[in-house]
Amino acid sequence: MEKIRTILLFGAPGSGKGTQGKMLGTLPGFRHLACGDVFRSIDLNSEVGKVFLKYSSKGELVPDDFTVRLWREHVDKLIHTGAFKPADTVLVLDGIPRNVHQAKMLDQYIDVVKLICLRAVHNREEMVRRLKSRALKENRLDDANEKTIQHRLDVYDKESRPVLDCYPREKRVDVDALQTPIEVAHDILSAILGRTQELHVIEPSAVANTR
Ligand code: ADP
Numbered sequence: 001m002e003k004i005r006t007i008l009l010f011g012a013p014g015s016g017k018g019t020q021g022k023m024l025g026t027l028p029g030f031r032h033l034a035c036g037d038v039f040r041s042i043d044l045n046s047e048v049g050k051v052f053l054k055y056s057s058k059g060e061l062v063p064d065d066f067t068v069r070l071w072r073e074h075v076d077k078l079i080h081t082g083a084f085k086p087a088d089t090v091l092v093l094d095g096i097p098r099n100v101h102q103a104k105m106l107d108q109y110i111d112v113v114k115l116i117c118l119r120a121v122h123n124r125e126e127m128v129r130r131l132k133s134r135a136l137k138e139n140r141l142d143d144a145n146e147k148t149i150q151h152r153l154d155v156y157d158k159e160s161r162p163v164l165d166c167y168p169r170e171k172r173v174d175v176d177a178l179q180t181p182i183e184v185a186h187d188i189l190s191a192i193l194g195r196t197q198e199l200h201v202i203e204p205s206a207v208a209n210t211r
Contacts, residue, residue, distance in 0.1 A: 003111035004075070004086045007192065009094040010164065011118030012156045013149070014127035014134075015177040016184055020118070021094040023185055031084045035067065035095035038074045056142050059151035061098055061159065068105045071096055075109075099159040103166040115167050116188055118177035124153060126178060176200055 007024075009017045018034055025032025039052045039062065048070065055062045075091075078084035084091070091110070097103040120127055128149055135143030142148055164172065173191035175184055179200060190198040 002086070004091050004109060006091045006093055006110040006112050007114045007116060008097075008112055008167075009092060009116050009118070010160075011177055012120060012127055012160075013152045014130040015118040015120050016130075016181065017094040017118060019181055020184055020188055021092050024092045024188065029089055030092050031078075031089045032092045032094065033075070033078075035071060035093070035098070038071060042070075057148070059142055059148040059155060061155060064099065064101050064105065067096065067098075068102060072109065097163055097166075100162050100166060103163050112167050112171060114192065115164070115172040116191055117164065117172055117174050118184065119174050120177045123178055127153060173199070 007030075009021050009024075011017050018036075021032040021034055024030045036056075039056065042049045042052060044050070044053055051066060052062055061067075075084070079086065090113070093110070097106050128146065131143045131149050131152075132146075134140060142152065173187075173196060175187040175191065177184060179187070183200065187199045190196065
């Protein structure tokens, strides 16, 4: 099977991947798929659902083999039902791959054409604030307490950030996640259209400190 043309949306929990992914998914030619949504669509009383809850409620990553198998089954189903047509649609992935091992496992399925990294340089407080406000709106267990949120941000720094180095630097565009949602959307669309000169540039010195 041909690899699926894919845009990866990358960024810490709270950086706005979900909001922006949903926006992109409404555009013709794009299909948004959030790994966390795949998990949350499962019956939490099923065996699979229980595994998800066990890890996500502690802010831990669900084991890789389990995650990638579930993701793969979900994508296959979308393709077989005609809900997603890879020949004329770009997949917008958010929340996967989340570590280097997952990136390697996904390599056989996806062709990453662009990596959009939502950056909140030196602003963990803002991520925490956004996650807390989401907890109230979306009834998310993993956003409910500060300790779990902080742990998820640590897991992102330690396990997910290195994923950036799995893809060629020229495919990556850094977008300032601290702008308003519509400004972030503007920068993402500019990046997709290749108009990177229109981006609100993040200070290179700030990025250097956060890789
Ligand atoms: P957030 O980006 O705010 O952390 P997600 O909805 O992407 O929220 O993920 C929620 C939880 O689902 C994660 O904390 C993790 O437990 C689990 N999860 C989602 N995607 C993955 C993945 N690719 N690998 C392992 N666990 C995942």
